[in-house]
Amino acid sequence: MIGAIFCVYGDDLDPEVTARLGIKPTESFQRGSPILTRRRTYGNHPTGGWLLRSRDLVVSSDLDVQLTWLLSQLRPATAEIRKLAADGLDVALICVVSGSSGGGGPTINATNLKTIGTSLSLST
Numbered sequence: 001m002i003g004a005i006f007c008v009y010g011d012d013l014d015p016e017v018t019a020r021l022g023i024k025p026t027e028s029f030q031r032g033s034p035i036l037t038r039r040r041t042y043g044n045h046p047t048g049g050w051l052l053r054s055r056d057l058v059v060s061s062d063l064d065v066q067l068t069w070l071l072s073q074l075r076p077a078t079a080e081i082r083k084l085a086a087d088g089l090d091v092a093l094i095c096v097v098s099g100s101s102g103g104g105g106p107t108i109n110a111t112n113l114k115t116i117g118t119s120l121s122l123s124t
Helices: 017-021 063-086 110-119
Strands: 002-010 027-029 034-036 041-044 048-053 090-097
Touching (some): 002 063, 017 063, 063 090, 063 110
Antiparallel strands (some): 002 090, 027 048, 034 041
């Protein structure tokens, strides 16, 4: 499994995150709602969440392709992403890679690294 996920978490997650970012999430949930999988329910979510997952919308086993797509979706919302972080919400970009043993691994191109390091940097 390979994918990139942009996440916003917070106990009192603003239900207007979708409107603020102008992006529809692939998953969202409120604090206290049940954690559901295909097989069972696992308690309740300890916090609210808003997620945009590349693997749900991009057909590729190349992390760089998935990351390029995800960053292209987020780029227009950079200022609002920074405001969400300034409002005290937890904001994260997660890359998921699991596969067979045998060495090697995913690569991230220079353009994506620059975007992550500058455009989406949440430090002041």
